[in-house]
Amino acid sequence: MSEITVKADDSMLEAVQDFIHQQIENLCTDMKLLMQIDLAVEEIFVNIAHYAYAPQTGEATITCNLNKDTREMQIIFSDSGKPFNPLDRDEPDVTLPAEERGIGGLGIFLTKKYMDEVSYEYSGGKNNLTLKKTLP
Numbered sequence: 001m002s003e004i005t006v007k008a009d010d011s012m013l014e015a016v017q018d019f020i021h022q023q024i025e026n027l028c029t030d031m032k033l034l035m036q037i038d039l040a041v042e043e044i045f046v047n048i049a050h051y052a053y054a055p056q057t058g059e060a061t062i063t064c065n066l067n068k069d070t071r072e073m074q075i076i077f078s079d080s081g082k083p084f085n086p087l088d089r090d091e092p093d094v095t096l097p098a099e100e101r102g103i104g105g106l107g108i109f110l111t112k113k114y115m116d117e118v119s120y121e122y123s124g125g126k127n128n129l130t131l132k133k134t135l136p
Helices: 010-024 031-052 106-114
Strands: 002-007 059-067 072-079 117-123 126-134
Touching (some): 106 117
Antiparallel strands (some): 059 072
16 A cells, blocks of 8 residues: 655646556556546546635545555545535536537546446545556
8 A cells, every 4th residue: 555645736646647657557558548547547636636625725645555466456535625526426418519518527427437446435524535446
């Protein structure tokens, strides 16, 4: 288990993605899968940066657990911001043209599509969103 705590700010996204890459570098070399993980990490972190503490700022802790035997990756995003479960949002109607869709929701939709499991829990005054993926 490894973790990083950073300011919940867009400027820290690259550091968060670098941290995740360092954790999985020997287990995942599939570029398509890496891009999907990057998209999911970006979506969750940027949402924390933009909304968890607004209009103030705060911190986010990202924990990465890897089981090398089962090749399961678990990434947990924790923040002490406003309680918010992004999984409660209605899914966007992806059959509609982009200009006819409502704003928001596509990033979490793609996160749920690309990850094997996405879960949310509010506990101990913290939002905890967990992504799970079995690496090939």
